[in-house]
Amino acid sequence: MRQERLPCVYILASGHYGTLYIGVTSDLIARLWQHRNDALPGFTSRHKIHRLVHYELFGxxxxxxxxxxxxxxxxxxxxxxxxxxxxxxxGDLAVGLGMPPLGSGERPDGP
Structure with missing residues (x-):
């Protein structure tokens, strides 16, 4: 089983000591892609919260x-x-999971 397919709780931040978002998912990589690309309209896209700063895996x-x-x-x-x-x-922990680093505009695909 791939690590990113395990259920987990995660915390995203808009920046160092920035706005926080807490979520839960069974597919962390897919959820991170959604957040980073603002594919889910709502709080994280409005506040540009894309940086994975904490996660905990569960069975x-x-x-x-x-x-x-x-x-x-x-x-x-x-x-x-x-x-x-x-x-x-x-730091953005998503990079350690194989995702590209966030750009200077916080979005992986540019401003």
């Missing part, structure tokens, strides 16, 4: 959904601390 979708709900209830400071623990530079 089944139910625990991932529960974790997403838990993280969404957290105070912003707790979420920032969680990101800083594993990714203090707030």
């Amino acid at each position: 089944e979708i139910e625990p991932a959904i529960l974790r997403e709900k838990q993280l969404k209830r957290w105070h912003r400071a707790w979420k920032i601390n969680l990101i800083n623990e594993g990714n203090p530079q707030w």
Whole structure:
């Protein structure tokens, strides 16, 4: 089984200490592509939230959904601390999963 096909909860950011978005999916790579290309109209496309700053993999979708709900209830400071623990530079973790780096305009396909 490919790693990106595992259920996971993820946190996207608009930039270092920027606007955060928490989501859950069973196909992280496909979901990241959707977010990065603004294929899903809504909060992430309006606020240009494309950078993967944290993710947690699960064996089944139910625990991932529960974790997403838990993280969404957290105070912003707790979420920032969680990101800083594993990714203090707030780098785009999607690059490590094989996706291209975001451009200077934050979109992988240009401004």
